[in-house]
Amino acid sequence: MLRSILLTALLAIAGIAPAVAQAPxxxxxxxxxxxxxxxxxxxxxxxTLVNKGADDDRLVSVSTPVAGKADLHTTxxxxxxxxxxxxxxxxxxPGTPTVLKPGGYHVMLMDLKAPLVAGQSFTVSLTFxxxxxxxxxxxxxxxxAMAPGAMPGMKM
Amino acid sequence: xxxxxxxxxxxAALLGLFGIWLTGPWRSGGPRDGSATLQAPSIxxxxxxxxxxxxxxxxxxxxxxxxxxxxGYTFCPDACPTTLNDIAAALAELGALADRIQAxxxxxxxxxxxxxxxxxxxxxxxxxxxxxTGTPAQIAVAAKAYGVYYAPYKTADAPGGYLMDxxxxxxxMNEEGRFVATFxxxxxxxxxxxxxxxxxxxxx
Numbered sequence: 537m538l539r540s541i542l543l544t545a546l547l548a549i550a551g552i553a554p555a556v557a558q559a560p561x562x563x564x565x566x567x568x569x570x571x572x573x574x575x576x577x578x579x580x581x582x583x584t585l586v587n588k589g590a591d592d593d594r595l596v597s598v599s600t601p602v603a604g605k606a607d608l609h610t611t612x613x614x615x616x617x618x619x620x621x622x623x624x625x626x627x628x629x630p631g632t633p634t635v636l637k638p639g640g641y642h643v644m645l646m647d648l649k650a651p652l653v654a655g656q657s658f659t660v661s662l663t664f665x666x667x668x669x670x671x672x673x674x675x676x677x678x679x680x681a682m683a684p685g686a687m688p689g690m691k692m
Numbered sequence: 693x694x695x696x697x698x699x700x701x702x703x704a705a706l707l708g709l710f711g712i713w714l715t716g717p718w719r720s721g722g723p724r725d726g727s728a729t730l731q732a733p734s735i736x737x738x739x740x741x742x743x744x745x746x747x748x749x750x751x752x753x754x755x756x757x758x759x760x761x762x763x764g765y766t767f768c769p770d771a772c773p774t775t776l777n778d779i780a781a782a783l784a785e786l787g788a789l790a791d792r793i794q795a796x797x798x799x800x801x802x803x804x805x806x807x808x809x810x811x812x813x814x815x816x817x818x819x820x821x822x823x824x825t826g827t828p829a830q831i832a833v834a835a836k837a838y839g840v841y842y843a844p845y846k847t848a849d850a851p852g853g854y855l856m857d858x859x860x861x862x863x864x865m866n867e868e869g870r871f872v873a874t875f876x877x878x879x880x881x882x883x884x885x886x887x888x889x890x891x892x893x894x895x896x
Binding site for chain 1 (some may be wrong): 729743766767768769770771773774777779808809810811812813815816817841845847850851856857858859860861874876877
């Protein structure tokens with residue numbers, strides 16, 4: 537009797553242990569893309585990455601069935617000159633959300649299989665160095681939207 | 693020999709672009725948010741381009757209207773759609789007053805931006821935005837007039853093998869074609885509309 541209680545307790549502890557050690561997890565919020573303007577062959581995907589683990593992590597690759605290719609990019613503007621550059625990975629550190637938004641980081645979707653239409657949603661697979669693969673659903677917002685659910689020309 | 697002359701032309705072109713970048717008149721402390729008026733007569737000048745309907749457009753075509761001049765390209769997923777949307781939102785906010793304004797989207801990537809692509813793209817934001825293209829030489833002249841820098845950034849990952857670096861600024865030109873202000877990606881549409889409303893009030 538005592539033995540079985542001990543065994544149960546041990547099993548319970550073993551079960552809890554990984555959670556206590558904080559398995560690397562990244563939560564993805566507000567994944568969205570703009571509807572593509574006519575003639576456009578590319579789109580940008582934005583989201584917020586929150587590292588819920590204890591260690592630094594990195595987003596290393598992105599894929600989605602709607603595009604032939606999905607690359608991590610950063611946009612910088614200096615003296616009015618906009619430069620977009622591919623980046624190898626994106627740091628996701630505990631305590632500070634990594635925000636992908638217009639004018640900063642984005643996932644550039646290339647070779648779109650079809651135009652992205654406002655109101656649609658699609659699956660995105662993110663691969664993190666430690667947290668592994670995370671699948672999320674991205675929502676398509678209106679052409680030129682600045683944030684998920686925001687209206688263009690919104691008064692502030 | 694022939695090959696060397698190609699290099700010479702390419703080098704001269706690069707040097708020219710670099711010069712434009714260095715001396716771009718709007719670089720010298722122009723209003724970044726469009727909230728101030730700047731005296732910089734050197735921005736703007738003559739150009740000849742082709743609208744998406746095939747008609748020829750010059751700097752004289754829209755005299756009598758306020759011109760919003762923006763250079764960009766359709767493969768641009770981030771900065772260009774953001775700016776064009778801001779323009780569209782500002783036009784929407786101006787209502788009937790928008791008739792006094794002509795927004796122009798000039799491609800700096802004529803190789804990929806055909807008239808058809810450009811037409812579809814521009815009208816997705818607002819059908820009143822006119823897309824302009826031209827020969828590489830014609831576009832270089834227009835860009836130079838506005839002190840706009842553009843250059844391909846080669847990367848195997850991008851469709852077609854390159855992205856474009858370019859000045860992402862909206863130039864506001866008054867009814868006489870004189871430079872008034874710039875809007876940037878940080879200028880909210882409401883602020884653009886406000887600035888344009890004041891400009892229209894001043895001239896009517």
